[in-house]
Amino acid sequence: MTATRGTATTAPSPSGAAAPSAPEARGLPVLGSVLDFRKDILDAMHQGWRDHGDLVRYRLGPVVVHGVSSPELAGEVLTDSATYGKLGPDNPLRLILGEGLLTSDDHESWMRNRRMMQPIYTKQAIARMFDSMSESTANQVAHMAATYRSGDVVDVHEEMMRVTLDIVSRCMFSTDVEQTRDGISPEAVDVAINYAFDRLQNPFSPPTQWPTPRNRRFQEVMKGIDEMTYGIIAERRKAAADGVSRGEGPPDLLDMMLDVRDADTGEGMSDREVRDEVITTFGAGHETTAITLTWAFYLLSGNRQAMRRVQDEVDEVLGDRMPTMEDLAAMPYALQVFEEALRLYPSAPIVPRLVLKDTVLGGHSVPAGSRLLVNLYNIHRHERHWTEPERFDPDRFSPEGKKGRHRFAHMPFGAGPHLCIGKHFALMEAHLLLAALVRRYEFRHVPAHRVVNQASITLRPRYGMSMTAHARTGARGAP
Template sequence: MNTALSVDTPRTLKEYAPSTLELLTAIRREGFLGWLMSTWRKHGDLIRIRMGSKSLLLVTHPDHVRHVNVTGRERYDKGESYDSLRELLLGHGIVTATGEDWRRQRRLMAPFFTPRGVEKFFPIFLSDTQKLIEHWRAQHQGSGRPVEMLDEMMQVTAAVILHSVFSTDSGETLLRVKNSIETLVSHISNSQMSPLQVPMWVPTPGNLRFNRAKKLVTAYIQELIARRRAIPTEQWPDDLLTKMMTTRDEESGTFMAEQLLVDNGLTMFAAGHETTARTLSFLWYALSQNPEVERRLHAELDSVLGEAPPTINDLKKLPYTLQVVKEVLRLYPAAPMYARDAVADDELDGVRIPAGTRTIVFSYATHRHPAFWDEPERFEPDRWLPEREAAQHAHAYHPFAIGPRICLGNNFSLLETHVMTAMLARRFKLRLKPGHVPRIDMFGTLGSANGMPMLIEAR
């Protein structure tokens, strides 16, 4: 299905300006994500939403997604919308950098994250997933006690990132760093969603927790860098930190500056474990609600893997497993939307977009657009059969964003999720706690307001 808009047809930009009371009532009733979905369904694919003195342009149609991210990309960047993320958490690392600073970092780091480049982390994916299997068998399998699935997935993906980036052990260190990162991300997400902005210098309990967590994580990364510089380079482990420290930019001839090493180390940990953990937690939820999909997945895994862990070549024989992953990313993208700020005047589908416009690309809605997806709310992995995927609009699916600023870690995350799905689904069935209905909403990233408690059963 492929419905295109004519960019030659003039359009009048629709505006929606809810009162504060209307906005708060709607969000309380539907959640922030539900309110945005209702707004899109009522007002259409291109709409300006005014909230007090602030306004944003909501972009949903795949043709508009293409313009903002690809064909008109020079007029959009990560501007003011990312200021709080820069100032409070990620500095000027790869996610938040702009202009030539971003291009230089991308040139340096992109080779580490190609499909072939991320295969070097395959043994880490296997090892950390096997540890989780052993933990579940010993502590949770058949216990009748539900576990919070997001916490379980956060624990294993944090271990993967810690080993892949820093070559450090997990244990107590992992727990402290993971909890601190989650404190930082949660604080920023809550601040961005709150109509009342409290300055960071105000000593509220939340601000104090944030500052302690930021200090701990920053000191941890700085110590790792200093410890590595104190030994001969030939003794440095072959991980992502070493690659960032030793790779010289071909155009400028320079190495990554010390502060950028810290910023990117923090970026990889913060962004690299949380989003994959959320994808995996929604994957187990989707399987628990779709028994026929689960049956087909189990049949493929049993046929290909038997009792052995997967190899890289085995993954090529697990196409349905990857289809399941892609369908989870369609219906439950960890980042339901992302911002791009207009840095120059533009025209989008006949509508004038002034410089400075905060543009929100609403991937969660694009992935459910009825003009591009048959039965869009249905969980259907066969959408990702090669011939059906090839027939889709190229920009109707963008769980990692799209264009030059597509998420650098998308290949890493896809491989990690493919491996973990294969290994865990081969051994376990996960069941949502009876009577529990997740309240899915956006909290910076996609989540369930009342958690995802699940029972772990042996297969």
């Protein structure tokens, strides 16, 4: 683990004077804040922010990390790649994603692959995948109608995980989720993400080579994911070499990844590079979107006015049919609901960075080798930038509501050169699903069900999300 040891250091400030270290959160001897982070990292960092301000030091055993909790400081960190880079080879996410765009710290390699991948994820390219997304969405509506009676209790999180995994499977491989379940399943995603997050926050994790039950389970999961992914890549390459067409329909994401070429060398991506981007896309397009949709339905259930408004919008535009691509632009409030859910419950609440050289941040010395945790959960609740930050208000994301806002006050997809390449994919997927499901169902929170967020790599509901699903009736809401 690349780390800064827990000794106070100083670096020259812009004025030439030595800058002090950031204030340090209280912790236990030796362990520091390890136990607090393991119990609830967001709560621990929220308390540190309230006690000490926008830049706080935390000791995790021998490791020191800095929590960053303001748009101003976060913008500085995320846009200055020369001073703040991605975590190095010890980044636990690399155990899952390899050297994909999300994890690669080799700037030249990252730039090469980003340039090649960018055309795949433009708005125009993503629009060609709408039909695949729509098919999965229609199947989800049919599945729920066949499985649940009106008023039945539904785990909305589980259902959102199901449909978003199917969407990514169709867009990536032109096949539904049942064909990929042996490799990439919700259960496999759970094992992998929880494993990586535990290693990210726990400096005492055993080496991956040790034959512990958890290490063995993680390795089994990754073996299944890799065998499936490499197998499909090999089949596609062989078919292309043999001149065999995959069939009708637009190219899927894997087709496009295999076809991209470096503008300077004419070379494509290796099997390993394609594999890494495939797995990265599954993570970005599946769990993160599912989680935010879950929170969106939960938030709507607690705000009758917002619920009625999004229902009225969807009913007016859609009547009794599924959304088309053109319909999305006519349903802006539905997208505002999703964006406000992303503010309150950012799907990836913490963005880690590595300090590459001694620097001063927010008037405090931060030595090279330090880890920074950019805390989007805190930033999205910063009182300088948000009025009544805990209140659910989708109008914050209306054209009028966004005027004058700090550009880094809301950044669920990151910022700077490493802005999430799949942003347009996620927004179109979520907009479609939210509108289609609001048209057919009203989800109501089950009062006895405890709702607690759980921060890992993503921000999940710890106990799922039990809600009653009420089929909407009437001229416009009828199935």
